[in-house]
Amino acid sequence: MIIPLWEKLTVHQGELAPYFRDYFVQRSFAERKAEILEKSKSGSLRLDMARDSDIRQIVGYCVSTINKNKQGRIESIYVEPHYRRSGIGKNLMRRALDWMNESRVTGKTLYVVVGNEQVFSFYQHFGFHPKAVMLEQI
Numbered sequence: 001m002i003i004p005l006w007e008k009l010t011v012h013q014g015e016l017a018p019y020f021r022d023y024f025v026q027r028s029f030a031e032r033k034a035e036i037l038e039k040s041k042s043g044s045l046r047l048d049m050a051r052d053s054d055i056r057q058i059v060g061y062c063v064s065t066i067n068k069n070k071q072g073r074i075e076s077i078y079v080e081p082h083y084r085r086s087g088i089g090k091n092l093m094r095r096a097l098d099w100m101n102e103s104r105v106t107g108k109t110l111y112v113v114v115g116n117e118q119v120f121s122f123y124q125h126f127g128f129h130p131k132a133v134m135l136e137q138i
Helices: 003-016 021-026 029-040 088-102 117-124
Strands: 044-052 057-068 071-079 107-110
Touching: 003 029, 003 057, 003 071, 003 107, 029 044, 029 057, 029 071, 044 088, 057 088, 071 088
Parallel strands: 071 107
Antiparallel strands: 044 057, 057 071
16 A cells, blocks of 8 residues: 555655665565564554545555564655645654554654755654764765
């Protein structure tokens, strides 16, 4: 259901990323799904989706996890460009964060691809701020 949206997200990340473009573009949905499912084996996994009922299509999603150490993470979130700034992304985030709060997580994190810093203001509405920048050798 979310595969086409996830693929659009990876293309978007690849376009923005000044480094590691191939990592984002060549990574398959099956690989990412396997990573998330493995992580959730000892914790919990949640998938929220937004659907446009007029056209009966999924237009946004948010995948979130809680690991065995009670750490919450927004694993992946995407909203179709046409539907952005309509509150869908905020609703998806609120649902994921409410779930984490109800599960009494001890911390919440998410990753932003270098080059996509324009999303910081969106995440700051939910109390997320840059903590560190991880450098990786090419």
